[in-house]
Amino acid sequence: MKTLIRGFLFAGSMLVAGTIAQAEAIIFDHVTLVDGTGGAPQPDMSVAIDDGKFIAVTPTVAAAKLKGRRVDATGRWMIPGLMDVHIHLGGPYNPEKKHDQGVQALASFLYSGVTTVYDAGNDARFILTLRDEERAGKILSPRILATGNLVTYPGSHGSAMGVEVDSWPQAKPALDKHIAEQKPDIVKLTLEEHGWGSRPMISLLPLDLMQNIIQYYNERGIRTTAHTSSELRAIEAIYAGVDSLAHPVIQGPVSDGFVRLMGAKKTPMATTLTIGEGYSRLVEHPEYLDQPLYAASYSKQQIAELKSKTRAEWKERSWTWWMKLMTPIAQENLRRIDAAGGVIAIGTDQSVGPAVHREMELMQAAGVKPGEIIRMATLNSARHLGREDELGSIAPGKIADAVLLSADPTADINNAKAIVVVIKAGALVDEDKLPMAGGPQKRRRDF
Structure with a gap:
């Protein structure tokens, strides 16, 4: 039913x-x-x-x-139809989201051949209004799945747009409210302590609490995904029962054991390479914005600002160059997991349709054959979303x-x-x- x-x-x-x-x-x-x-x-x-x-x-x-x-x-x-299993429409921490700009961003996905997106954390009123409008046929948009507010521990990654819970069973009323008011399609949790790259340390969601949260949503028919960035946290999330992983391992090369684990467990993992690679790409190759899909998806004013102000800011960030160094490691991690039979799905962590094509380009650059990349962007992505019985092939x-x-x-x-x-x-x-x-x-x- x-x-x-x-x-x-x-x-x-x-x-x-x-x-x-x-x-x-x-x-x-x-x-x-x-x-x-x-x-x-x-x-x-x-x-x-x-x-x-x-x-x-x-x-x-x-x-x-x-x-x-x-x-x-x-x-x-x-x-x-292509899919993006990890977006943040309008940017994850942008306080000035506007409805019409959201509709334009959604149109850019559809123009790029993307027919389904999953928003993995946002201002709930903004994204859920657009989700309702898409389902009512009021806007021209990809199919929208959304978590609304993600769920995490106070002070942890993404808590600024999250439902914060710190104990069990005291968390149940907050989760019940999230379910009743936002009707999340998939709930995103974060398991991230930072302290890597150029990021400061933050609070970490306790594993016993995470397991209880996952079980609570699953018992109500709601799938979960988890933000992780290291092999250790990915393994912990998998054994806490999470249904998918929202990012690849980017903190270092994965072990042979982890590769085999992913091949055996078949826990879908999103690629999200472009969110990090995009910083140095803009600094070093701003001409990519002249490609037809980008020229259609951004206004001339947006492109001019990206090429000038944003480019200058990103050039000075240590994060830009750390991500340039680590992106090839994440690419190879994804390639190895795919080769071992793991389920890799295409996600961008961005807010514009052409990024899906860049994500696929980066997988091809990693040595994955194009036919397999198409499966990542379609049937594997449907599996990531738990919709493979209806979508993806x-x-x-x-x-x-x-x-x-x-x-x-x-x-x-x-x-x-x-x-x-x-x-x-x-x-x-x-x-x-x-x-x-x-x-x-x-x-x-x-x-």
């Missing part, structure tokens, strides 16, 4: 103004299918969509009896989120930027209606 209700909530957003709802089935013929499972591309396939779902996936030679509007997708590739019965491309993403992950059309819950996104910060964009769809 829970699955049926969840699917109804997700599929309902297809009626939003700015999508092209299909009065009949739509069939993409002669497409090369990259279905999200990590298998080889399947050439000359037909994918049929109706009532917000994939209803048929079959070789085109066998698709003649399918009824509906037909699109010749010869020379095109179809992948599932192109298969009959699943919600029809997809991206049609004009270049082969399994040859080079950069080709995932060659977007022709984005499909969310069976509806074609009308890019003319997207409120892009960079202004109206040239239409990419040619049918």
Whole structure:
């Protein structure tokens, strides 16, 4: 029953103004299918969509009896809708979040082919209002999952936007209020003492309290994720029962035992490389902001400020250069866990759609094959969110989120930027209606 209700909530957003709802089935013929499972591309396939779902996936030679509007997708590739399993819309500590700017940021994800996002901690009124509007079909946005306020110990990481609890069972009323008022899709906890890089020491969430919190939410059907940054804290969170990890290990190289543990436990881990790598990237290569996806997602004023004021500030921070040093270590940690059968999912820890593509580029630079990266951004990400029964791959019965491309993403992950059309819950996104910060964009769809 829970699955049926969840699917109804997700599929309902297809009626939003700015999508092209299909009065009949739509069939993409002669497409090369990259279905999200990590298998080889399947050439000359037909994918049929109706009532917000994939209803048929079959070789085109066998698709003649399918009824509906037909699109010749010869020379095109179809992948599932991309996901970002870790964002903080508008920035995690930005006190001046504005509704319209949030809507623009969400549009940047959809324009970049991202059809589902998880906000891992925010001003609750801001993100939950947007979540309600997305589900009611009032805004053109990716599907939004959110924790609202995260949960942690007083003075610990993220406590400025968190529900603070310090003892058990005294914490129960605060958690009950969080559940009743915010209806979190997934609850984020933080297990972080800092004292590494250039960060000062802070309070640490006690493990027995963490375990009780996780069990309390799980017993109410709510999944959990945990902010950790070291191997030790990741292991502690896993054995406290957390359902996923919100970050990779970045404090140092992981041990062989940890790699094997992740392969055995299959606890999904988000990548979040761009949040650290982005500092030195802006300082050393500000020209990346001239790429089409960024130019569409930021206003000219925002780009000018990033290239001048922000760049100058970040150049002087020791954190910028510590993260440049440690990002390759995190990349290799992720590559090793993936190679051992662990579940790596794409998350950015950012607030703009093109960052998902940068995240995938960094995984390719780490030596991961593009086809596997697509699985990270789709089916693995759905597993991270506990939604793999509905999302993350192109298969009959699943919600029809997809991206049609004009270049082969399994040859080079950069080709995932060659977007022709984005499909969310069976509806074609009308890019003319997207409120892009960079202004109206040239239409990419040619049918």
